[in-house]
Amino acid sequence: MATGHHVAGWRHPDAHADAGRSLSHYAALARRAEAAGFDALFLADGVAIRGMDDATLPHTARAATFEPLTLLSALAAVTQRIGLVATASTTYNEPYHVARKFASLDHLSGGRAGWNVVTSWSDAEARNFSLDRHPEHADRYARAEEFVDVVTGLWDSWEDDAFLYDKANGVHFDASKLHRLDHHGRHFQVRGPLNIARPPQGHPVIVQAGSSEAGQELAARTAEVIFTAQQSLEGAQAFYRGLKGRLARFGRTPDQLKILPGVFPVVGRSAAEAEEKFEALQDLILPSVGLALLSQHLGGIDLSGYPLDGPLPDNLQEPNGAKSRFQLVTGLAREEGLTIRQLCRRVATARGHWSIHGTPAQIVDQLQAWFEAEAADGFNVMPPWLPGGLDDFIELVLPELRRRGLFREQYTGTTLREHLGLVRPGHLRRERARSA
């Protein structure tokens, strides 16, 4: 969210409550994160106002913000190094548009674009696109598999050295280096070629966050970065081991997929200060908002009939979309024995992500433990409110990470792939021709 990841973060005294319509807010954030050496700035997205009932929505800052590709393009013009990652849905888009927009962002930014592939999760989205209901999970993932292949195929329409710019002979490009895709699949017929040169990164970095069986299979085959919500070291290790273990089947090595759990950090100069900051944020949650958010995590189930200080009912039905969130929350309820009220406060903080508070050393101890125990290749840092929550992380946590040699002093590359240690993909046809 524009205002930070805590549901009440926009109410923090130093938060920019109007962040969703302020380019200067985002430009300052991006420059700040870039000066600190972050890999990337990531924008989640949906193509509807989602997941809140009409009574609760006005108490949150999540109803309205910039469209992410346009916003990241504007940020590309005012930054030089930081990666720019946006979500785009395979359920409510056409692959030609998605391929083209991310290729364009990659050119505008000199090789800093990333695409977070999602299949979306709400009927609200369906109803903005002439459908009554969100398509079924299996159908969405079948479409997503084909969609990603079409997009990467379109990115290879041009070979890297296709453009000659030969004014004297009037030859703009080498015709032998332009390729039609001629894709004929179950969901899409796409001839191509794409009307933009091959992206500077070859392919913009592909990111995913689905944790279902189908989501993990798609990720193992196509993704280069995974965002995931994990609550415990053991859970994160199991997820990490499981997903990395799937790669060999697709001819890939473990270093080709970076797993980045979300972390929601509240940092203080002392443990007490961190705790105070956290409780101050929690006290800003209106009870109705907490309950609505919990209901959303469970796929829209109405919890108003259950006592707040009692347990979750145990006969809940798994929803059609966002299965992994449902499992995460019901798992939390079961394992930690949390009441509905406690679950409300838990999901309100970080929407199911790992929430840690403490001194810089306490926070870095935990991040380091996850990193060294093969639970994470890095982290998706989710500041509770903005810009102050990011400033805290930069000013307090980064120096401690650097002292331990766990965070770069400065960028050594210029592209998002280089920041992440990901190899630039060769051109598919060129490689096939070479091996033939």
Added chain:
Amino acid sequence: MATGHHVAGWRHPDAHADAGRSLSHYAALARRAEAAGFDALFLADGVAIRGMDDATLPHTARAATFEPLTLLSALAAVTQRIGLVATASTTYNEPYHVARKFASLDHLSGGRAGWNVVTSWSDAEARNFSLDRHPEHADRYARAEEFVDVVTGLWDSWEDDAFLYDKANGVHFDASKLHRLDHHGRHFQVRGPLNIARPPQGHPVIVQAGSSEAGQELAARTAEVIFTAQQSLEGAQAFYRGLKGRLARFGRTPDQLKILPGVFPVVGRSAAEAEEKFEALQDLILPSVGLALLSQHLGGIDLSGYPLDGPLPDNLQEPNGAKSRFQLVTGLAREEGLTIRQLCRRVATARGHWSIHGTPAQIVDQLQAWFEAEAADGFNVMPPWLPGGLDDFIELVLPELRRRGLFREQYTGTTLREHLGLVRPGHLRRERARSA
């Protein structure tokens, strides 16, 4: 085109042949045009590589360039005043996406966005979107009519003063000022609301360029700016009179629609210098490119069997797309008795637009004549090559226009609507409620 409007403009010694992948090229152009006080920068667009056979395409600079919404968003971040207008097709998009992206660009730019509504014209586009053929003209315009209504309806999802940002009470926005669209039409079912605040301009400026009967009806009902290709003062006057005459039927006044013919200017310090510049450009046209371009203007008709120095065959069949270009070219052939070779050179210069060359005074005489004779409210200036062709216009023509009081000394407003003298639309529901 990124390299200029003359088909061989990219071969000009000072042209940026790599403009289609250079943000710095576009940023410099936009800043230059802004310093000069232009209303807007306009990007035409298609969602395919279109209108050229495989043998001819490599000799042009039109196959690959930025996606326009991402490019204009980047330019929004490095300019302050100039309008930013992009084409988006109603045939190969969904209205929710289009409404959202132009709203986002309008916010990013502080009220400088414009949407050029087109229905597209090529089978090449259809084949990138799982269709075999481009839909029929009447179907495209029926969809376009509904599409524009959905987009403008979505822009009014939020009232202008909906956001309260009341941190103390936890009220982000006033729920009574958020409206669903609940559109149920023949082509689209769109519930809304849009997940971005009402654009700073109320609605981004709506531009159109179709000249067919259906195109003019759509324009008369919904457009605020018209781009048009006109070859003669009389033709331009007839078009101007006809289109302005349609407005009253839709309850609109003539000043609510600005008609801007395209003009392709080649300017010299003397008439001889202008002629030399023009001929030098014409000599850069490869004959095969000229013939392919003429064929494209006629809807893809194969002209290779006809003698170059003979007339156009007179039994040509009007194409499904781009009817107005077909009529323009066949009209030219008939009225001026041009051969195929002459037509090739004519369409190669300005793609059917008005081409004028001469001294600054000669050029301004003609622009002034059109303006004063109600043939134009202004012009869409199409430099032959870039950046030099724009520089020539700014350095040589603008001073003469200003001397005669026909061009602003500096901006007096900050939004594209203000530059164009267009009123900001009120909020539809708010206005209905007021009059009820």
